[in-house]
Amino acid sequence: MTDSGTPSRAAAAAPVPARGAGRALAWAGRIERVLDAVLGLMLLAVAATLFYQVFGRYVIGRAPAWTEEVARMLVAWMAMLGAAACLRDGGHLAVTALVRAVPPRVASLMLAVRDAAVMATAGVLGWAGARFAEMNASQDSPALEIPMAVPYASMCVGAVLLATVLALARIGGQAPAMEAAPDSPSHVE
Numbered sequence: 001m002t003d004s005g006t007p008s009r010a011a012a013a014a015p016v017p018a019r020g021a022g023r024a025l026a027w028a029g030r031i032e033r034v035l036d037a038v039l040g041l042m043l044l045a046v047a048a049t050l051f052y053q054v055f056g057r058y059v060i061g062r063a064p065a066w067t068e069e070v071a072r073m074l075v076a077w078m079a080m081l082g083a084a085a086c087l088r089d090g091g092h093l094a095v096t097a098l099v100r101a102v103p104p105r106v107a108s109l110m111l112a113v114r115d116a117a118v119m120a121t122a123g124v125l126g127w128a129g130a131r132f133a134e135m136n137a138s139q140d141s142p143a144l145e146i147p148m149a150v151p152y153a154s155m156c157v158g159a160v161l162l163a164t165v166l167a168l169a170r171i172g173g174q175a176p177a178m179e180a181a182p183d184s185p186s187h188v189e
Contacts, residue, residue, distance in 0.1 A: 025172030028088060028165050035085040035161070039078055046074045066143040073141075073151045080158025084165050090177025111176040115166060122163040129155025 053067035086092060099107045129152060136148035170176075 021172045023172075024168045025174060028168035028172060028174075031161065031165055031168070032085055032088065035081055039081055039085055042074050042078050042081075046071050046078070049074070069141055069143040073154075076151050077154040077158075080154040081161065083158055084161035087162060087165050088169050088174065088177065115170065115176060118166055119163055122159040122166075126156045126159030126163070129153065129157075129159060 049067045049071045053063050053071070056067070057063035083092075099110050102110065133149040133152040133156060136152055139148045140146060141148055141150075
């Protein structure tokens with residue numbers, strides 16, 4: 001607003017959020033909060049499992065066979081779910097020198113192309129993950145004796161969540177992040 005009470009040019013030019021945009025961002029936020037909680041529990045489980053493995057090996061003298069397998073599967077799931085969890089805050093590795101060097105319209109176009117590439121990559125990853133999970137569904141893991149589809153499904157689930165969070169953020173009108181937000185855990189100065 002200007003001193004005269006009329007909207008400033010910047011405020012007049014700001015895009016009006018589409019109907020339902022707030023709901024899309026709210027859903028993206030809910031998904032991220034659930035992912036953060038699940039990832040925290042997975043990290044705790046990995047730490048406990050590896051502690052038990054070291055305790056078993058060096059204190060008891062016999063490491064349980066299942067601990068390495070559990071840790072490996074949890075890390076695979078954490079990597080794939082974590083990709084979706086850090087997307088909106090700009091937590092992914094990015095080189096922003098070119099985007100910052102061009103005019104805003106060109107930068108917006110470049111970020112839209114980046115988003116399209118992320119969606120295409122998520123599609124390929126989801127498709128490949130589903131295929132791998134299907135191919136390995138009849139094979140059991142050595143120690144846990146669970147279907148190997150479980151760790152391979154992480155590719156598909158992570159890709160779907162990545163695409164979903166990205167789509168909800170853009171539908172909600174959130175501009176693409178070029179770097180981690182200052183209050184984000186992945187922000188580095």
